[in-house]
Amino acid sequence: HLGERGFATTFQDCVGVWSETGWADIAQRFDQLVKEGRFDRNALRAFGANAVEVRPDTQGRINVPQRLRDKVGLGRDLVVIGAITHIELWDAERWSDVDSAADAALLEAVTAPGL
Numbered sequence: 001h002l003g004e005r006g007f008a009t010t011f012q013d014c015v016g017v018w019s020e021t022g023w024a025d026i027a028q029r030f031d032q033l034v035k036e037g038r039f040d041r042n043a044l045r046a047f048g049a050n051a052v053e054v055r056p057d058t059q060g061r062i063n064v065p066q067r068l069r070d071k072v073g074l075g076r077d078l079v080v081i082g083a084i085t086h087i088e089l090w091d092a093e094r095w096s097d098v099d100s101a102a103d104a105a106l107l108e109a110v111t112a113p114g115l
Contacts, residue, residue: 002056009051010071015089
C-alpha cells in the first residue's frame with residue numbers, strides 16, 4: 001500500500017515505486033551494502049539521484065516524471081507488477097521479454113526444496 005506518498009526511481013530496467021517505509025528500508029539496506037564494499041558508492045548515488053517523491057491522486061495514479069520514463073524506456077503502454085515489497089512499472093514490450101524468464105525463475109523457485 002503506497003499510502004499518501006512514496007518514492008520512485010530507476011530500478012532494473014523499470015521504475016520501482018516504494019511506500020515511504022519501504023523506501024527507508026531499501027535505502028538503508030543499500031547504504032549498508034555499500035559500506036560493506038559489496039557495491040560501488042556510485043550505484044547508491046544514482047539510486048538516490050534518480051529518486052522522486054510520488055503522491056497518488058484520488059484514483060491511485062501517480063505521475064512518473066519524463067526523465068525517469070526516458071531512462072528506462074517507458075512508452076505509452078505500461079505493465080504494473082506487484083513485486084511484494086514494491087511496485088514495478090515496465091514498458092509493455094520490455095516486460096513481455098522479461099515475463100517468460102520470470103515465469104521460469106518462479107517455477108524453479110517454487111519447486112526447490114525449502115520453500
